[in-house]
Amino acid sequence: MPDNKSSVVDNPWQALRRFTAARIALGRAGVSLPTAPQLAFQLAHAQARDAVHLALDTETLHAQLLQAGIPGADACQVLDSAAMDRLTYLQRPDLGRRLSDVSRASLTAFAGDPEVKRAGKGDGQQERIYDLAFVIADGLSSLAIARNAVPFLQAVQQRIAPRNWTQAPPTIVRQGRVAIGDDIGSLLRTRLVVVMIGERPGLSSPDSMGLYLSWMPRVGMTDAERNCISNIRPEGLRYDEAAGKLDYLLAEAHRRQLSGVGLKDESAAGVGEHGGEQGLASGTNFLLAGDPER
Numbered sequence: 001m002p003d004n005k006s007s008v009v010d011n012p013w014q015a016l017r018r019f020t021a022a023r024i025a026l027g028r029a030g031v032s033l034p035t036a037p038q039l040a041f042q043l044a045h046a047q048a049r050d051a052v053h054l055a056l057d058t059e060t061l062h063a064q065l066l067q068a069g070i071p072g073a074d075a076c077q078v079l080d081s082a083a084m085d086r087l088t089y090l091q092r093p094d095l096g097r098r099l100s101d102v103s104r105a106s107l108t109a110f111a112g113d114p115e116v117k118r119a120g121k122g123d124g125q126q127e128r129i130y131d132l133a134f135v136i137a138d139g140l141s142s143l144a145i146a147r148n149a150v151p152f153l154q155a156v157q158q159r160i161a162p163r164n165w166t167q168a169p170p171t172i173v174r175q176g177r178v179a180i181g182d183d184i185g186s187l188l189r190t191r192l193v194v195v196m197i198g199e200r201p202g203l204s205s206p207d208s209m210g211l212y213l214s215w216m217p218r219v220g221m222t223d224a225e226r227n228c229i230s231n232i233r234p235e236g237l238r239y240d241e242a243a244g245k246l247d248y249l250l251a252e253a254h255r256r257q258l259s260g261v262g263l264k265d266e267s268a269a270g271v272g273e274h275g276g277e278q279g280l281a282s283g284t285n286f287l288l289a290g291d292p293e294r
Contacts (some may be wrong), residue, residue, distance in 0.1 A: 007029055007030070008027055008029050008034045009027055009029070010025075010027045011024075011027050013025035021204040021205070021235060022204060023037075023203065023204065041203065044203040044204060047201070048201035048206050050143075051141040051142070051201040052090075052201060054143055055086075055142060056142035056172070057142075057146065058078045058172050060146075061136070061145070061149065061150070061172060062076050062172065064150045065150060068153065069157075070150075070153050070154075070157065070170060071167045071169075072167055072170060073169070073170060075169035076169050076170050076171065076172060077107060077110060077169060077171045077172070078171075078172045078174070079099060079103035079107060079171055079172065079173045079174070079184070080099070080173070080174050080175060081095060081099060081100060081103075081173060081175040081176050081177070082095040082096070082099065082100050082101075083095035083175040084175070085175075089175040093177055095175075096175055096177035096180065097177045097179035098180060098183050098219070099180065099184070104183075104187070107188070108187055111188050111189065127189060128189050128190060128191045128216070129166070129189050130166045130167060130168040130191065131166045131167065131190070131191050131254070132165050132167050132192045132193075132250065133170070133171070133184065133185055133192070133194070134168075134170045134171075134194050134196060135176075135180065135184050135193060136149050136170060136172045136196045137173040137180060137195060137196065137197040137198070138173070138174055138175065138197075139176060139177070139178075139198035140200045140201065141198030141199060141200070141206060141209075143206055143207045144197075144207045145197075145198050147209075148207065148233055148239070149196055152243065153170075154239075155242070155243035156243045159243050160247055163251070168188045176197065178195055180195070181194075181217060182219050182220070182221045183219055185217025185218075186217055191215065191216060191254070192213065192250060192254070192259075193213075194212070195214075196211055197209070197211075197212065198210075199231070205236065207233055208231050209232040209233060210228060210230045210232065211229040211230075211242070212226045212227070212228055213226060213227040213228075213259050214226050215257060215259035216257075224261050225259060225260035226260055227249050227253075227259050227263055229242055229245050229246060245265055248265065248267035249263065
């Protein structure tokens with residue numbers, strides 16, 4: 001009777017596992033997975049489920065924003081979507097795309113405050129008084145926000161500081177979907193809104209954060225009118241790289257006054273200037289060098 005060690009057949013691709021967290025080259029025991037990879041799968045599945053249901057600690061996040069010196073953090077608004085609990089949020093995506101009545105009234109009152117208007121460039125209903133707003137939403141992984149939101153915002157602020165843009169106070173949204181940024185951006189009257197949101201957890205990435213950028217946000221925008229940067233986390237797209245990509249898109253959106261399919265990320269050749277990946281040289285094998293668009 002062979003022992004457990006000799007009954008496990010290693011996969012010849014074993015050496016490639018050091019390059020990726022993907023579930024490859026797991027080996028086999030007969031026609032099944034070996035015990036260790038099976039247990040690792042069950043653990044990853046549990047972590048993904050926990051990430052979906054974990055509530056966002058808004059008080060701690062607000063305190064971290066203040067400590068990091070994020071512009072407007074002292075006036076940060078904590079809002080709720082129309083999905084008032086997690087079960088409703090998961091079953092009714094449409095409710096996660098708009099603010100609750102209470103949060104809408106609160107944000108409307110804040111945006112209409114005379115002190116806020118005097119800080120901007122006009123007080124007309126359609127006048128955009130801010131250049132940029134950041135919306136932080138729990139999405140499908142509050143773990144992603146808890147781990148990545150503040151360090152990423154710090155990296156972004158370093159990039160955009162020379163542009164002297166006016167920034168709305170950041171907002172934190174519970175039970176939020178991507179499109180809730182359109183609602184918030186239109187109420188705050190901002191030219192650009194960036195929604196930072198926890199992405200759907202994978203079996204090797206329960207803490208992946210995504211960004212969605214919209215020019216002149218308004219209720220009813222389609223996904224074709226947004227730009228997305230995905231998989232922001234230390235094991236994925238690093239903060240400095242993601243900040244460089246966002247900085248490029250923000251500047252181009254302001255210059256060209258659009259976002260979405262009409263705005264392409266052409267920054268790959270210049271990312272290396274900021275310490276990230278170098279642009280692909282002519283003749284480079286893209287399968288080996290990686291996808292510059294991520």
